[in-house]
Amino acid sequence: MILSMTGFASVAAELPGCSLTVELRSVNHRYLDLQVRLPDELRALESAVREVLSSELKRGKVDCRIALNRSVPGSAAVAVSVERVIQLRDAAAEVKRHVPNSTPLSVVEILRWPGVLAEPSMDAETLAGKTLALVRQALFELAASRAREGAHLRTMLEDRCRKIEAQVERVAPRVPAIHEAYVEKLSARLKEAGLDPDADRLKQELALFATKIDVAEEVSRLATHVAEVRRVLEQGGSSGKRLDFLMQELNREANTLGSKSVDAELSQAALELKVLIEQMREQVQNVE
The missing domain is CATH 1.20.140 (Butyryl-CoA Dehydrogenase, subunit A; domain 3)
Known part of the structure; x- marks a missing residue:
């Protein structure tokens, strides 16, 4: 089949603590011209993104836009660190053993303890992998659009x-x-x-x-x-x-x-x- 150089694809994914969007737009051009726009957090991925795109596209002016939107603090679901709670329980038991009349920690006090509650997040390496996977998905949809x-x-x-x-x-x-x-x-x-x-x-x-x-x-x-x-x-x-x-x-x-x-x-x-x-x-x- 022949492929058009005109096409559009947009894919998005909700990740822990952020949302990721990849848009690909292509128009006709004498050769392959890639324009990649990345947020600062993903700037190191530019060469990898270009490699993924150039492996499938031969001609056309292609504009790749990747947007990373961090969740507003307090808007994402929070998670309780079980490990931190166990540490507090063991520490409270130790204090109780030495000071039998001490007041036990309340649930509110435990939840307020640093490190007990944490909003979901993703490390840089995992985020990079998710980004490249989303670029490949967008590229697949762009190829389908160009084929149609x-x-x-x-x-x-x-x-x-x-x-x-x-x-x-x-x-x-x-x-x-x-x-x-x-x-x-x-x-x-x-x-x-x-x-x-x-x-x-x-x-x-x-x-x-x-x-x-x-x-x-x-x-x-x-x-x-x-x-x-x-x-x-x-x-x-x-x-x-x-x-x-x-x-x-x-x-x-x-x-x-x-x-x-x-x-x-x-x-x-x-x-x-x-x-x-x-x-x-x-x-x-x-x-x-």
């Missing part, structure tokens, strides 16, 4: 290929007749001017001019280029540059066909071909 867009592009390009082939099939049978009719027309005009079209010199000139207006080769190359476009679309992969080259070749043949035309129908067909090829060229700019 690529499928639409392929449908459009194949439709234009069919229309180009229809134009070629319409004019191809007429080429010999157009060529012969134009030679006869020139011969008639020469006779009207009092010249003998059967003279050797004039025959040579007529043959040379007839060769210059012969478009059979251009028609044949148009059909060949369209067949190659179909083959590239079927093959898929990173084919944008190849398709762009083929659009240039198709446009060249259509221009030559128009410049050589000595027939109104042939000129109309050349104009239709140029419109179709331009429509294809605009869409090919989005193919990876």
